Amino acid sequence: MLQIRHVSKRFDELAALADIDLAVDRGEIVGIVGTSGCGKSTLLRIVGGLEAPSSGSVMLDNVAVAGPRPEVGLVFQEPRLMPWLSVRENVEFALAKRPRDQRRPLADAALARVGLRAFADALPQQLSGGMAQRAAIARALVARPAVLLLDEPFSALDAFTRFGLQDHLLDIWRADQPTMLFVTHDIEESLVLSDRVVVMRAKPGRIHAQYRIDLPRPRRRTEAQLQSWKERILEDLDLAQKGADAEPEFAI
Amino acid sequence: MTPLARARRVAVKGGAVGLLLPALLLALWEALSRFGLAPPNLLPAPSAVLKSLRDLWFAGELWGHIEITLLRVLLGFLAGTAVATVLGALTGYSPLWRRLLDPTLQALRSIPSIAWVPLFVLWLGIFEGSKVTLIALGAFFPVYLSTMAGIQQVDRKLVEVAHIHGYSGAALVRRVLLPATLPAYIIGLRGGLGLAWMFVIAAEFLGASEGLGFLLIDGQQTGRPANIIASILLFAVFGKLSDVALAAISRRFVSWQDSFQSAEEKKAHAADQARLQEI
Numbered sequence A: 001m002l003q004i005r006h007v008s009k010r011f012d013e014l015a016a017l018a019d020i021d022l023a024v025d026r027g028e029i030v031g032i033v034g035t036s037g038c039g040k041s042t043l044l045r046i047v048g049g050l051e052a053p054s055s056g057s058v059m060l061d062n063v064a065v066a067g068p069r070p071e072v073g074l075v076f077q078e079p080r081l082m083p084w085l086s087v088r089e090n091v092e093f094a095l096a097k098r099p100r101d102q103r104r105p106l107a108d109a110a111l112a113r114v115g116l117r118a119f120a121d122a123l124p125q126q127l128s129g130g131m132a133q134r135a136a137i138a139r140a141l142v143a144r145p146a147v148l149l150l151d152e153p154f155s156a157l158d159a160f161t162r163f164g165l166q167d168h169l170l171d172i173w174r175a176d177q178p179t180m181l182f183v184t185h186d187i188e189e190s191l192v193l194s195d196r197v198v199v200m201r202a203k204p205g206r207i208h209a210q211y212r213i214d215l216p217r218p219r220r221r222t223e224a225q226l227q228s229w230k231e232r233i234l235e236d237l238d239l240a241q242k243g244a245d246a247e248p249e250f251a252i
Numbered sequence B: 001m002t003p004l005a006r007a008r009r010v011a012v013k014g015g016a017v018g019l020l021l022p023a024l025l026l027a028l029w030e031a032l033s034r035f036g037l038a039p040p041n042l043l044p045a046p047s048a049v050l051k052s053l054r055d056l057w058f059a060g061e062l063w064g065h066i067e068i069t070l071l072r073v074l075l076g077f078l079a080g081t082a083v084a085t086v087l088g089a090l091t092g093y094s095p096l097w098r099r100l101l102d103p104t105l106q107a108l109r110s111i112p113s114i115a116w117v118p119l120f121v122l123w124l125g126i127f128e129g130s131k132v133t134l135i136a137l138g139a140f141f142p143v144y145l146s147t148m149a150g151i152q153q154v155d156r157k158l159v160e161v162a163h164i165h166g167y168s169g170a171a172l173v174r175r176v177l178l179p180a181t182l183p184a185y186i187i188g189l190r191g192g193l194g195l196a197w198m199f200v201i202a203a204e205f206l207g208a209s210e211g212l213g214f215l216l217i218d219g220q221q222t223g224r225p226a227n228i229i230a231s232i233l234l235f236a237v238f239g240k241l242s243d244v245a246l247a248a249i250s251r252r253f254v255s256w257q258d259s260f261q262s263a264e265e266k267k268a269h270a271a272d273q274a275r276l277q278e279i
Helices: A040-047 A087-095 A100-113 A129-141 A159-176 A187-193 A224-236 B003-013 B016-034 B046-058 B062-093 B095-109 B113-124 B128-152 B156-164 B169-205 B212-221 B225-251 B255-278
Strands: A002-011 A014-024 A029-034 A055-060 A072-075 A147-151 A179-184 A196-201 A206-212
Touching (some): A002 A040, A014 A040, A014 A206, A029 A040, A040 A179, B062 B169, B095 B128, B156 B169, B169 B225
Parallel strands (some): A029 A196
16 A cells, blocks of 8 residues: 655755655555664655655555655654643644544543543643553544554653553554554564564665564564574664674664 | 751741741841931831832822833733744744844844933834833743744754654644754743833833833932832832743643653662662
8 A cells, every 4th residue: 555666866966765665555564673764764755745755656555755744643752742732732733634622532542542532621831642642642642543653652751661652553553554654763562563674784774684573463572583583684774793782773 | 856846847848938038127127217327318127118109099099100111011022022932933943034133133132222212212202102012022042042043943853753653733732843843942932021110110110101111210210219219129020920820831831841850850860879879
């Protein structure tokens, strides 16, 4: 349903993305991993219609993406909640096109799905980092988008909160089965969540390898098979020999 | 806790302790005057100031002076704020308008505003027109600068969220730009109001026949220092009252910021406590 066709992106002299080709099926979860500077976030922004490709196109259900669209939800690394709106109002913010009387029940239902129903009247600053990110997910999901794009959604959170939210995201996915494309620098995260892991490399940003992770979910983080994939991806990224020191920001 | 300790706690926590020094100074001042150590023709006793306030009030002229000064401040402040809001919004929102207008306005800002007075009097006469214009000019710059800066500093990431959800034009302004700019704007309004009070005195020094500033000058020219100090007192009272009123009105719109600050304080406090526990 989502087709990325020969997408390239240049920022002046810098080639951020070179000829990216990727097709994502309906309901598929695709994780993109890569070192910083490989253009993975730029690719996500192009798919979300926040940036235009220098060449190539992104097709969503055979319609070219030319800007942000209601059927695409976005979650960023930071929650980006409006600090002057309550949590509920922040979720309702995504429902401007709906009749007024529908907004509140929809927002409350979305908050209930992320376990924040009791915090609907709180202000964003009163939430912890993990709760704020769940509110952001509720905002992205409330309009029931067909595609959910997530740009390092859990990287600013501590490990335990991160594990909790990964499981949570899978619960939500089971309910609606949106197509999900997410960017991460956490290889384990991509292996636990994805149907397919896409490995990108930099200079210029391109797809280096793809792995189909055909294990049933929920997956255990310690599973032996995940470890072998992890090693292969580390090799793809040239990190296996140099170890974690080469890219200290990289979570292994 | 004993009642005395509780009273002390309330006094210290409630800021009553800040009244101690002014009270002492007042008592000292009154005592110096009573014992003839301060010349009454230069520094009248606090009781003499109160008496002159009472006399002015019962002579029936005091409220007229207060009223005209309040009206001038209000008109000048509203006029200056209105123009500043429009220009600040334009220059904050659009780089083109900023490049067009801001250098000129910044150049005008470097002229001490009182320097305009002769010109304003020449153009607008010595009556209300020139006075209100001077006050408006005083109120203009803080409001203009903070509106422009406030809009420029709106978090682009929040604007992007609004774009994603299909907000643009008036809806973007109303739902994101306006609330995000409001805290800076209110700081500008309070600064503008303060300058409006400063400039009303300058305006009333220069050829007014009524108003609190006129009372000041009149007290000097007729050798009545108690009237001067009484007018200063009234300026302080009404300046403070108007600022408190503005702060109270604006608190409704930025209450989210209050709770933000108190949440931050709570976090900082909790961190301090945790550190103390570790020690």
